[in-house]
Amino acid sequence: MQLTAQQERLLKEARSYVAEEIAPYAGAWDEQQAVPDTAVAGFAARGHLGALVPQEYGGAGLDAVSFGLLNEAVGYGCSSMRSLLTVHSMVVHAVARWGSERQRATWLPRLASGESVGAFGLSEREAGSDASQLRTTAEQLPEGNYTLSGRKMWTTFGQRADVFLVFARLDGRITAFLVERRAPGLEVVPVSGMLGTRASRLAELRFDDCRVPADAVVGRPGFGLTAVALSALDVGRYSVAWGCVGLLAACADASVSYAQQRLQFGKPLGEHQLIRRMIADMVTDTTAARLLCLRAGRLKDLGDPETVNATWMAKYFASVKAFRAAADTVQIFGAVGCSEGHPAQRMLRDAKVMEIIEGSTEVQQDYLAQAALRERAG
Numbered sequence: 001m002q003l004t005a006q007q008e009r010l011l012k013e014a015r016s017y018v019a020e021e022i023a024p025y026a027g028a029w030d031e032q033q034a035v036p037d038t039a040v041a042g043f044a045a046r047g048h049l050g051a052l053v054p055q056e057y058g059g060a061g062l063d064a065v066s067f068g069l070l071n072e073a074v075g076y077g078c079s080s081m082r083s084l085l086t087v088h089s090m091v092v093h094a095v096a097r098w099g100s101e102r103q104r105a106t107w108l109p110r111l112a113s114g115e116s117v118g119a120f121g122l123s124e125r126e127a128g129s130d131a132s133q134l135r136t137t138a139e140q141l142p143e144g145n146y147t148l149s150g151r152k153m154w155t156t157f158g159q160r161a162d163v164f165l166v167f168a169r170l171d172g173r174i175t176a177f178l179v180e181r182r183a184p185g186l187e188v189v190p191v192s193g194m195l196g197t198r199a200s201r202l203a204e205l206r207f208d209d210c211r212v213p214a215d216a217v218v219g220r221p222g223f224g225l226t227a228v229a230l231s232a233l234d235v236g237r238y239s240v241a242w243g244c245v246g247l248l249a250a251c252a253d254a255s256v257s258y259a260q261q262r263l264q265f266g267k268p269l270g271e272h273q274l275i276r277r278m279i280a281d282m283v284t285d286t287t288a289a290r291l292l293c294l295r296a297g298r299l300k301d302l303g304d305p306e307t308v309n310a311t312w313m314a315k316y317f318a319s320v321k322a323f324r325a326a327a328d329t330v331q332i333f334g335a336v337g338c339s340e341g342h343p344a345q346r347m348l349r350d351a352k353v354m355e356i357i358e359g360s361t362e363v364q365q366d367y368l369a370q371a372a373l374r375e376r377a378g
């Protein structure tokens with residue numbers, strides 16, 4: 001599928017930025033378990049945090065395919081940095097699509113410039129794949145403000161974010177709130193030691209009678225899960241799918257290059273048929289995943305609702321294949337790939353996370369099968 005000249009240019013520029021300023025540091029960030037603030041600021045200075053912010057609010061207003069290409073480029077170099085792009089863009093999308101005019105005017109320029117970083121707080125200990133079971137509550141006070149109580153787990157870039165999109169039950173109905181980091185009653189507790197995307201600065205959000213203003217509700221009460229979260233998760237899933245394309249391409253490049261150099265049994269690894277099989281799968285899966293992502297993006301740009309199913313399919317395929325490719329990359333590198341600090345090891349850990357977030361592999365299989373069965377029913 002052909003890209004426009006503008007999309008080609010964006011991809012080229014993003015790739016060269018990632019090669020210079022992200023990929024060389026991804027290993028160190030993984031080890032330190034943090035993308036540093038300076039790198040977040042550099043990313044924002046490039047305008048990438050404003051990728052989905054409409055131009056009238058100071059953002060780039062990228063079309064879906066361009067946004068996807070940016071995710072591929074960043075995902076090639078560092079899945080943790082790509083996670084920042086994902087969760088921040090989910091908040092941007094929610095505010096732009098569902099926010100009041102006042103919320104858009106307040107938050108979108110800040111989110112575009114990076115003055116404010118956004119994070120997404122949906123998951124709880126009891127509510128993972130089944131978010132409808134969330135227990136965080138919101139109560140409206142007589143003067144109109146709200147108080148939130150509960151715990152949000154595994155909030156990507158929660159340690160760094162300035163504003164959180166949080167989902168809580170208001171009179172039993174799930175409702176979305178924008179909560180500022182400085183809100184009284186909110187404690188941000190760092191989470192460390194995760195298997196993958198270790199530099200994505202996860203946090204647990206603890207709300208203890210946390211006070212938020214009356215105009216913090218995004219969309220209407222009761223529409224938190226069915227409208228706000230659902231459409232933000234579609235953006236997140238799309239971003240992760242493209243990030244997996246980048247991860248697949250990074251695995252293929254690293255594997256090909258090593259297979260050309262490493263000699264065993266008197267010839268390069270790349271001349272052994274079993275290694276060639278792994279490389280063949282990686283390059284084919286990279287292309288196939290990219291095409292599925294492009295299809296989802298084109299449908300988004302056309303405003304075709306079929307994009308939702310196409311995005312599920314793209315994310316399912318890309319994440320499963322990225323994990324397979326990363327495992328094969330470690331296999332090709334052998335003991336070297338198992339060593340501390342080696343990129344193959346990091347890519348394998350990161351790829352496993354891709355099969356869990358934004359709809360796990362099993363949840364996606366279930367969704368896709370149900371959609372197929374429904375479509376073909378009588």
Ligand SMILES: Cc1cc2nc3c(=O)[nH]c(=O)nc-3n(C[C@H](O)[C@H](O)[C@H](O)COP(=O)(O)OP(=O)(O)OC[C@H]3O[C@@H](n4cnc5c(N)ncnc54)[C@H](O)[C@@H]3O)c2cc1C
Nearest residue numbers: 120121122123128129154155156353356357358360362363
């Ligand atoms: C690195 C990382 C970053 C994250 N960042 C965020 C974030 O920014 N914001 C946020 O809100 N959340 C975040 N999460 C949480 C993430 O969204 C959840 O992990 C995910 O929704 C899955 O929930 P769970 O981990 O509780 O697993 P569970 O839902 O308990 O699932 C456990 C296992 O059971 C399987 N399973 C579940 N339901 C079914 C079913 N119906 N049929 C078959 N199998 C099933 C799953 O596939 C999985 O293998 C993050 C998680 C990680 C690991």
